[in-house]
Amino acid sequence: MLHDAIIIGGSYSGMAAALQLARARRQVLIVDAGQRRNRFTEHSHGFLTQDGAPPGAIAERAREQLLRYPTVTWIEGTVTAAALARDGFEVKLEAGERHGGRRLVLATGVADELPELPGLRERWGTSVFLCPYCDGYELAQGHLGVLATGEFWFHQAMLIPEWGRTTLFTNGIHHPNAEQRTALAARGVSIEETPVLAVVGRRARMELEDGRSIPLMGLFLVPRTRLASEVADGLGCALEQGPMGAFIRTDARKQTSVPGVFACGDASRAAGSVSLAVGDGAMAGTAVHQSLVFG
Missing domain, CATH: 3.50.50.60 (FAD/NAD(P)-binding domain)
Structure with missing residues (x-):
């Protein structure tokens, strides 16, 4: 099956991107490795309507709501590589599976290096x-x-x-x-x-x-960060250097330097939060949809 979009990363930005596409009745595949950056903290603050809620509970509720849309497929796994294909892109999972999508969204996040x-x-x-x-x-x-x-x-x-x-x-x-x-x-x-x-x-x-x-x-403290996935590098996406580490360069519509590849969340920002990740994802999702319509 050729998906309209494959989203690598099922945390806040990835789910926000998927929600916009799902509401446009597009076929979306989310591949999530289950490594939310804020998994170490007990409470999330500063996110409207969810101030003080456990971050895992926010993520689980979002996932439940997202999976009510029949065009969304969720796979728990790790994408090890992505490449251009005839109809868009092909991603390879650690387990050996391969999936195709017309567009690719990198919501892979970063890892903190203390x-x-x-x-x-x-x-x-x-x-x-x-x-x-x-x-x-x-x-x-x-x-x-x-x-x-x-x-x-x-x-x-x-x-x-x-x-x-x-x-x-x-x-x-x-x-x-x-x-x-x-x-x-x-x-x-x-x-x-x-x-x-x-x-x-x-x-x-x-x-x-x-x-x-x-x-x-x-x-x-301000830790160094590194991209949590090497997929962007493998695709040839341009990076920028921030005060904490490298992040994926995007334009105002969250498209990377590689046509058809979008990025959102901490992987595409010098610094972030849950609120900013959700906003980033929403922008990426709408931009992906409009790129499918207008080319």
Whole structure:
């Protein structure tokens, strides 16, 4: 069977794209590997009508609603490759199956790559966070930390005091210049330059190299990201470099540099959230449909 569109990735953006196509009565195949980026967190915030809901519950309800449309097919699996075919595209799954589609939507997401610091990974999404708009309010204006990583640490350190008293941990690697120190002081940010050995405790207590221990309500950092799938690279889609890592370049209608291939969600943005992913997917889905109509 030749589908009108194959969507690789069944998280928020992929389902939002599929919904637009399903409502146009188009044949849609979704292939989902089951690796939502926010699967580590207990609650999702900032998404209208769903503020505070478990992210898994949001995704499951969306899936249930989507599968009520008879033109939608869902496969749990991993796409290992995609290529141009006579009538559009062919995707190959890890299990060996092959499926064809006239259009392709990459909603494959990204994977976060955390610094190699003991205790970070175990607390990711529960007391160690990326997005203050998603998780800052619930920390009740407690003592917060920012771990300096990559090039975005200064921006984050300036932002976090909106949600509580803030300490910047330079970890002995990143050193604020005089102008940055003045700006941070004006925001009430304390600077701790002793290297961090580990993050421990129920929340995020910082164990320092000199033996001190600083308890926090929550810790923020900006991780590096990588595309969670190599399909875009295999198709030859152009990429852009953001402050966190590479993402798929798209135009305003979410089409990539490869005709007939669209991308949405975190894989096609420098940064994202559930709300932005859903909006991205809706745009991609309508654009795919209109490309099928108008060519």
